[in-house]
Amino acid sequence: MEEWVEKYRPKSLNDVAGHNKTKQALIEWIESIIGGQNQKPILLAGPPGSGKTTLAYAIANDYAFDVIELNASDKRNKDVISQVVGTAATSKSLTGRRTLIVLDEVDGLSGNDDRGGVAEIIKVLKTAENPVILTANDVYKPALMTLRNSVNLINVGSVHTNSIPPVLRRIALKEGFEIDEKIIKMIASHSGGDLRAAINDLQSLATGGSIEIEDAKELPDRDSEKSIFDAMRIIMKTTHYDIATSATRDVKEDIGTIEEWISENLPKEYLKYKDLAEGYDYLSKSDVFLGRVYRRQYFGLWRYASALMTAGTALAKEEKYRGFTRYGPPAIFTKLSRTKGSRQKMKDILKKIALKTHTSTKRARNTVDYLTVIFESNAEVSAELVEYYELTKDEIEFLTNKTITKKILSVIAGKKPKVKKETPKKTEKPKEVMPIIPKRPRISEPPKEPLKEVIEETLEKSVEKADTKEEKKKDPKKQATLDSFF
Ligand SMILES: Nc1ncnc2c1ncn2[C@@H]1O[C@H](COP(=O)(O)OP(=O)(O)OP(=O)(O)O)[C@@H](O)[C@H]1O
Structure with missing residues (x-):
């Protein structure tokens, strides 16, 4: 295009x-x-x-x-x-x-x-x-x-916001589509005086089908900070080291997010396999450096990670790709937000298992694997496990399917004692149940002799012991010194 x-x-x-x-x-x-x-x-x-x-x-x-x-x-x-x-x-x-x-x-x-x-x-x-x-x-x-x-x-200053709408209107007319004046104004004010950005925004809205005001609201604001879209365009289009490295300077996104953006948009721009392979190679090297920065707190490596990520991928291409590319946010982010609910459910399950098994939630993942297999093969054991781990109906369903969940829950329901509906007759004496008193452990058994006697006896014994010790000490023959070995 x-x-x-x-x-x-x-x-x-x-x-x-x-x-x-x-x-x-x-x-x-x-x-x-x-x-x-x-x-x-x-x-x-x-x-x-x-x-x-x-x-x-x-x-x-x-x-x-x-x-x-x-x-x-x-x-x-x-x-x-x-x-x-x-x-x-x-x-x-x-x-x-x-x-x-x-x-x-x-x-x-x-x-x-x-x-x-x-x-x-x-x-x-x-x-x-x-x-x-x-x-x-x-x-x-x-x-x-x-x-x-x-x-x-x-x-040359930036283009005045008032000079932008006429250019956009003329392009829309030549391309043969109608566009709401409000949207034109919105694009112009978002562009921050960058007419190239405004035309690109118009094109990306137009190629997305009908131009809706809601879509225009989503446009990146180029006034306050440099947008990540601009950074992408610069990195993808330039073949110059300095330009590529400065592309992300004023971008508000953190370096990890920028890495995801580059990774997502690289294949949209680099159509030659060699360029693409080399681009990803630089990106992976940058990732290694970034890993070191995070793990070891070696912040000196930061700039290498950044240079490999921006200039490395920019210079990976043999020559500039002309033509329009519609850059977009990393799919992983939309996927993560879509799967937020199910990830939270899994987290809750893992927490319950970890608590009962005294392990980490990471280890609990293994248990989950076994659980799903057991759920499919043995309803009785599954029922016990479900009760033990205190899993809810939703959680069982999350790990398996509705039919198996029903089976497990019916086993649990069958195990519960049925509550008698008829009230006991008043005249009938309730059966006396002998309480089972556990035998006390020996340590806490009270001494059979009266306490006073026991104390006196113990005192006497210890006095005797001390006397014999004293005697032993006094007996020079029994005292072993170093001299006695010679
Ligand atoms: N003042 C303008 N009037 C009409 N069109 C413009 C104007 N400025 C920019 N454009 C449009 O934006 C595109 C990019 O402009 P141009 O390449 O001249 O920008 P630049 O200032 O040289 O940017 P860079 O510094 O990135 O090289 C042009 O092809 C043109 O379509």
Whole structure:
């Protein structure tokens, strides 16, 4: 399916929503270049999806320039850059038109990479005679400090919320579907000035069938925090290390949840088996690190887990997949919420068994396995077990089925003594029942002799004992010392 953001990318500056000052600055810049003046390259800096690349293409189109784009997915090494920016600079393209060079996502470059890093780009830009437009999200990265001096920096803000609805309305009209104005407004306000996100949201709602207001309410809010949907899109689409690792920076979900999201969405994006296998390989490695972090509290390993998860999976693909992908939340979460009731029931059963058998609930799982087999084969034993473990009807049914449960319960009912309905006759004397008094244990038997005598006798005995001990001590012959051994 074609991505609407590409399909409806404005061809002319007139179609670019908002950014009036930027458009004016670009027009003046290109006209002065056409007029033969030397101009520094332009660096368009602004949030994702605000239209930086679109602006570059639109101006090229309006002034009949061909575009050579080097985006982050291309191998922007020194040779490629100097070949494109350097040698092509003075010549016209095959069509005889001039060329505009677009270097996308320069904030993805690392400062000291000598094969296509910032230093190399600056060197090449100085020799470039063709106009160059660079784009970046985060121009204040330290790596771009020196680059900022070699360019004309234009800050492109996010698209104003009021400029978004007309774009969405136009797309809906061209796609031939009707959409409630309230939903349009909702998409616009959710987008937080990211027009690409707004168009993607519109497309994902439209491809889901009818566009309902309830669905629109579910849209991720991009205003407050970066949404997990954006993070997915960035990780799945980019082939650049820095961009991938920073994708999850402002996402509110924890790292474990992000891992589940990547795991869920990877096969939706990576259609080549090799890419997919490699992607999962990185994800599993990240999981190993994450396990260590949790188990051993080695928080230093955290960043390796995060890098393997984001950049590892992003770089696993050979090349970018174009086209629209509808990312979604991990199925495991919906499954868990669906099965919450039954998991709770199992927990209750395990707790009961664990309590009676003095084991952990983990061990009690084995008992459950045996129980289900016994329930199916022997109703009498089952009845005893059910009574012993104090299982309820629901719980028995949960472990087996309705018929077996009925059988077991009828055995239990049959065992219970029947309550006599007739009341005993008043004249009849109740039979005397001899109570069975258990024999007391010996220890607690009272001494047969009177207490006083017993005490006196014991005292006498102990005095005698002490005397003989004293005598023994006094008898030197009987005293064994070390000397006596020599
Ligand atoms: N101001 C705009 N007017 C009309 N369409 C826009 C505008 N901004 C963005 N879009 C739409 O969003 C898509 C993405 O925009 P673009 O690639 O220009 O964003 P960007 O600012 O370069 O983003 P990134 O920083 O992620 O590269 C475009 O293809 C276009 O469909």
